[in-house]
Structures are given as structure tokens and as C-alpha cells.
Amino acid sequence: MVFSPTLTSLVLALFPLASVNALRTKRTLCPDGVNTAVNPACCALFPVVQDLADNLFENECGDSAHGALRLVFHDAIGISPTLGGGGADGSIVIFNQTELENPANLGIDDILSTLSPFLFKHLDTLSAGDFVQLAGAVSLVQCPGAPRIPFFSGRAPPVAAAPTGLVPQPFDSVASILQRFGEVGFSPEEVVAVVGGSHSVAGADDIVPNMQGIPFDQTPSVFDTQIFVDVQLRGTLFTGEGGQQGEVETAVAGTVRLQSDSLLARDSSTSCAWQSFANNQSGIETAFGQAVLKLSLLGQVQSQLTDCSEVIPAAIAFTGGPATLPPGLTMNDIEQACPTAPFPTLSTQPGPATSVPPIPQADDDS
Ligand code: HEM
Structure with missing residues (x-):
């Protein structure tokens, strides 16, 4: 069988590409004898x-x-x-x-x-x-x-x-926070995703005097959307003694709220983005990951x-349910800020209100 010159050159042209692709996906055993890597x-x-x-x-x-x-x-x-x-x-x-x-x-x-x-x-x-x-x-x-x-x-x-x-600092204005992030290419929506998402798995060690590991939401060990609810509950800016500038008293016992998070949830330039992540697990996972x-x-x-x-190992899938209101609270306790859409309707957790326990500190058991 005789290949036409055109077909031959096509095959020759395709072959190196195929080999490169094969190389790119072939896994090699690493020197540890356990793991394999493409690169x-x-x-x-x-x-x-x-x-x-x-x-x-x-x-x-x-x-x-x-x-x-x-x-x-x-x-x-x-x-x-x-x-x-x-x-x-x-x-x-x-x-x-x-x-x-x-x-x-x-x-x-x-x-x-x-x-x-x-x-x-x-x-x-x-x-x-x-x-x-x-x-x-x-x-x-x-x-x-x-x-x-x-x-x-x-x-x-x-x-x-x-x-x-x-x-950025917790007592900065939303305008200043957006300006700072904007300088390095973050849109207001990306700021909300990266700040709110990260503070879903976070707490304060230094801003509440003599207390460490005070969570920012009810579920600091799970990356979920509860932060977008807890921060939207009515709260009072801490102005008395015993707290630091940038701290807000919250409706959720055992938690603390940063003034900056509180403002991001309420400012006209960010409130609808903040609200959009409440009960939107896949949305926050994607937006936060990209940010x-x-x-x-x-x-x-x-x-x-x-x-x-x-x-990087596989992610741990979210298996929790929808975000909820703490026991005894209703949708009236949500401080609606987004003017163009209602806050998602949430159910209330059953039972008496309990205090969210502090996050155990890394040096607690040393
Ligand atoms: C406006 C922007 C932000 C402000 C003002 C802010 C402020 C703070 C403050 C004051 C604390 C508590 C620190 C302490 O008391 O020890 C904190 C904790 C935390 N922040 Fe932020 N933050 C911002 C954005 C971010 C971003 C973008 C991330 C990650 C991508 C992040 C991740 C965290 C985490 C994980 C903690 C908990 C740390 C721990 O428990 O040791 N924050 N943040």
C-alpha cells in the first residue's frame, strides 16, 4: 500500500502531537515508590x-x-x-x-x-x-x-x-477595602466571596480580650454558607470597654463578628453579593476557589x-444541610440589606439556644 504524500505528511504531523499528549497524561512512579505524578x-x-x-x-x-x-x-x-x-x-x-x-x-x-x-x-x-x-x-x-x-x-x-x-483591617470602610482589593484586580463580588468564604472557617484569637478561638459563625470547622446568615443577623457595634475596635456583638452566642464583615453584608455595593451566597454552597465553593x-x-x-x-488531595465534599437560623430567631432577625432581592427563607434550628464552643487552639494539647 502506497500512502499519498498528503496523507503521509498528515500522519507524520499528527504523530508527535499524539506522543506529547501521551507524555502529558502518563503517570510516573515517584522515587518514594508510593505516589505517581504526571509531572x-x-x-x-x-x-x-x-x-x-x-x-x-x-x-x-x-x-x-x-x-x-x-x-x-x-x-x-x-x-x-x-x-x-x-x-x-x-x-x-x-x-x-x-x-x-x-x-x-x-x-x-x-x-x-x-x-x-x-x-x-x-x-x-x-x-x-x-x-x-x-x-x-x-x-x-x-x-x-x-x-x-x-x-x-x-x-x-x-x-x-x-x-x-x-x-485591610477590620475597622476599614467598605470603600477602602474594595479600593485595596481593586488595586490588585478583585471585583466587589470576588472580595465578598474571598472574605466571607474564608471567614466561614475562622475565628478570632486576638480581638476579644483574654479569649481565643472565638468563631465567626456557628460552624467554623465546615466551609459552608452559615457565615452569610450569621453576619446578616442584627448586631450592635461594640463600643464599650472590653472589646476592640472592629468587633460587633452578635445574636449568636459564642461567636464574634468583624465590623468589616458586618459592613460588607450591609453596604449597598456588596450586600446583594453577600446575600447571594446564603444557602448557595456550590456558588461560594466556585467563587471562593477562583478568588x-x-x-x-x-x-x-x-x-x-x-x-x-x-x-493536592481531593476535597472533602459538603454533606451538611441548608444554612439555618439559631434557635428562637426568625426571618425578622435578618437585617435585610440587598434592595433588589429578598434574603433566602431559612428554617430555625430546634431546641434551646446554646453557645458555640471556642475553636480549640493549636497549642492547647502541647
Ligand atoms: C477585609 C478583609 C479582611 C479583614 C479585615 C480580615 C480580618 C481578620 C481578623 C481581624 C481576624 C481575627 C484575627 C485574630 O483575632 O487573631 C481574621 C481571621 C481570619 N481571617 Fe480574615 N480578614 C480579611 C480577609 C481574609 C481573607 C481574604 C482570608 C483568606 C483568604 C482570611 C482568612 C482568615 C482566617 C482563616 C482567619 C482565622 C484565623 C485563625 O483562626 O487563626 N481573611 N481576619
Whole structure:
């Protein structure tokens, strides 16, 4: 059989493409003899991920996982078109003496103390910037309902501390928060998704005097939409002694609310976005996942990094039910703010009101 020149050249032209595609999907056994990777350059990260999941997070969506997620933000947001800063470059770790002087980084010292032994153990495998973002991605898959976000490796070491004034504070106005995030490419909807979503698995260690691990919503160990309900309940700005600026008394016993979250839920520029995530689990998972990925790449050129998403374990699916009102409350306790659509109708939890327990602290059992 004689191939026509046209057919032969077509086959020859297609063959290399087919081989490349085969190479791209073929899994190679890593040197550990356990894991396989499409990109062998990612193999070295599997033991780091395992160590973080088992020994730092202890396979829980607890204090250490919350801290790692917060660190993603405080490192990444340190970049500005006018003031400089390297974004998601690990500067908050390497230049911690300077960056921890920034009052907006209150509490980051404790998070760094918890994470640092793991960072130093693995610094020959990945840079500080990669470590912060890898730990954040692995922290999310400890939390039921949270998305599995891609991970890109290869961030260069940071060259300087981030300038002060770039990390939003809980007593900032919505306009100032949107302005800060807007400078680095976040829309108001993305701000609501990344702030509300992250504060679904979060609490305060430093803003309520003498109290640690005070949750921001009723379910701090689950990435769900309860935060978008709890923050929309009527509350009073804390102006008395014993609390700090930026703290709000809430209708949910045992929780605390940041003034900034409260304002994002009520401001005319963000209230409808905030409300749109109440009882919208798939919506917040998608929007939050995209926004955190964006944070993780601030100051970086994605095409110059290596896609090692394959080292991130599977997400834990959300198995909870719809968001609910605390016992004894009704829809009248929701402070409706979005002028164009009603808040989703919620049922009330049965039984007497109970106080949400504090989040056990990472150093509680040490
Ligand atoms: C307007 C923007 C934001 C403000 C003003 C803000 C403020 C705060 C404050 C004051 C705390 C409590 C700190 C303490 O008392 O120890 C906190 C906790 C937390 N924040 Fe935010 N935050 C913002 C955005 C974000 C974003 C974008 C993320 C992640 C992507 C994030 C993740 C967290 C987490 C996970 C915690 C709990 C940390 C822990 O339990 O150790 N925050 N935030």
C-alpha cells in the first residue's frame, strides 16, 4: 500500500502531537515508590503535603488549618501598583520581623510559630512563597465543603518586606477595602466571596480580650454558607470597654463578628453579593476557589510556574444541610440589606439556644 504524500505528511504531523499528549497524561512512579505524578518535578511535594496534613493540620479543619488560610491572604495581599511589594512571595515569613510590626498582621506571629517548624523542615524542597500557598491549599482540603484549589510551584525567594498599609483591617470602610482589593484586580463580588468564604472557617484569637478561638459563625470547622446568615443577623457595634475596635456583638452566642464583615453584608455595593451566597454552597465553593487562586498568584507569572495541582488531595465534599437560623430567631432577625432581592427563607434550628464552643487552639494539647 502506497500512502499519498498528503496523507503521509498528515500522519507524520499528527504523530508527535499524539506522543506529547501521551507524555502529558502518563503517570510516573515517584522515587518514594508510593505516589505517581504526571509531572515528575512535582514528586518531591507529596511528602510535604503528607506531613502538613498529618502533623500540622492533624487532618482537621481546626486552628492550624485556619491559620494557614489566613497566612495565604496576609502574604499575598502585600502588593500594590504604586507602593510595590511582592505579593504571594513568602515575604511575611522571611521578613517577618518587619511585616509583623504592621498592626494589620495582629495574630500572624502565632500562626508563624505554628507553621515555621514545617517551613524550615521543607525549605530545601520549596521556597517560602510556595510553602505558604501550598499550606493554604492543603488547609482547605481539611475543611468539608471547601474547594480544592490548584497549586503552582516555583515562586522565587522574596526580595523585601511588603510595605505597610496594604493589608485591610477590620475597622476599614467598605470603600477602602474594595479600593485595596481593586488595586490588585478583585471585583466587589470576588472580595465578598474571598472574605466571607474564608471567614466561614475562622475565628478570632486576638480581638476579644483574654479569649481565643472565638468563631465567626456557628460552624467554623465546615466551609459552608452559615457565615452569610450569621453576619446578616442584627448586631450592635461594640463600643464599650472590653472589646476592640472592629468587633460587633452578635445574636449568636459564642461567636464574634468583624465590623468589616458586618459592613460588607450591609453596604449597598456588596450586600446583594453577600446575600447571594446564603444557602448557595456550590456558588461560594466556585467563587471562593477562583478568588483564592487569584490571591495565590499575586505578583507571580503563572506561565513561569509549574502546575503541581496534582499533589493536592481531593476535597472533602459538603454533606451538611441548608444554612439555618439559631434557635428562637426568625426571618425578622435578618437585617435585610440587598434592595433588589429578598434574603433566602431559612428554617430555625430546634431546641434551646446554646453557645458555640471556642475553636480549640493549636497549642492547647502541647
Ligand atoms: C477585609 C478583609 C479582611 C479583614 C479585615 C480580615 C480580618 C481578620 C481578623 C481581624 C481576624 C481575627 C484575627 C485574630 O483575632 O487573631 C481574621 C481571621 C481570619 N481571617 Fe480574615 N480578614 C480579611 C480577609 C481574609 C481573607 C481574604 C482570608 C483568606 C483568604 C482570611 C482568612 C482568615 C482566617 C482563616 C482567619 C482565622 C484565623 C485563625 O483562626 O487563626 N481573611 N481576619
